[in-house]
Amino acid sequence: MRQLADIPHPEAKITLFSWNGKYLIKLEKGPFEQTYKVSEMDVTSEAEVRELLDDEFIAAAVLRFTQMRQDLQAAFERHDIY
Template sequence: MRHVADIPHPAAKITLFSWNGKYLIKLEKGPLEQTYKVSEMDVSSDADVRELLDEEFLQAAVQRFDLMWQDLQAAMERHDLF
C-alpha cells in the first residue's frame, strides 16, 4: 500500500492511499474509521479523488461517525460492557 497524501480536515483525519488498482480514502475519528475505495480506472489521477472530498461528502461522513459512535455505545450498553 502506497501513501499518497494526508488531507487536512478539522473533524477527521483523512489519508489517501493507492493499493491494488484502487485509491483508498481513509477517514478516522477517534476509535472509528471509514474507508472508501475508488478504482483507478474510474479516475485519471489522485487529484480527481480529492475532488470527491467536497464539503457535502465530508459533512455526511462526519455525521456518519456520530451514528457509528451511537451504534457502538448502544451495543456496549446492551451487553453491559460500558
C-alpha cells in the same frame, strides 16, 4: 500500499493511499475509521479523487462517525458492558 497524501481537515484525519489498482480514502476520528475504495479505472488522476472530498461528502462522513459511536454505545448498553 503507498501513502499519497495527508489531507488536512478539522473534523477528521484524511489519508489517501494507492493500492492494488485502487485509491483508498481513509477517514479517522477517535477510535473509528471509514475507508472508501475507488477504482483507478473510475477516475483519471489523484486530483479527481480529491475532488470527491467536497464539503457534502465530508459532512456525511462526519455524521456517520457520530452514528458509529451511537451504534457502539447502544451495543455496550444492550449487553451491560460499560
